[in-house]
Amino acid sequence: MTNTLIAPVMGLVAWSLVMWLWMYARRMPAMGKAGIKPQDAAFPGSLNVLPAPARQAADNYNHLMEQPTIFYAAALAIQVAGHAEPVAVHLAWAYVVLRVLHSLVQATINIVLLRFALFSAATIVLAIMVVRELVILLGGAG
Secondary structure, eight states: OOSOSHHHHHHHHHHHHHHHHHHHHHHHHHHHHHTOOGGGGOSTTTTTTSOHHHHHHHHHHHHTTSTHHHHHHHHHHHHHTTOOOHHHHHHHHHHHHHHHHHHHHHHTTOOHHHHHHHHHHHHHHHHHHHHHHHHHHTTSOO
8 A cells, every 4th residue: 555645644753752852861860960859840831941952852842742733634625535646645754754853853953953954844845735635625636
């Protein structure tokens, strides 16, 4: 089953879980070093005192809970509509790869301009997926 958007959707879900592990692998030791107990982290911003690497991984995990939700909805809608042909699948995988690269940059070197370029490229790919499907659904192609 090569013309399916399920694989890239699951790929990004799996990557989000990797970032969840990365977040806690950095956050828990940093909280211990800072003397922060889990109950002290009950409010937004209470972990802003942690070193950048712990915050970067957490920030990226949060980012993976934002725009990718649109990707999930779009990819699954395209799949359900029966339009998961090779172009749609390639676009979906491109989105996933760009989001993984964005994560790696944010969680490591955190060069903002590079992050922005990757985020923008991913957003453009997502927009192309959505506009392309709208054209197909509205009878302009396919």
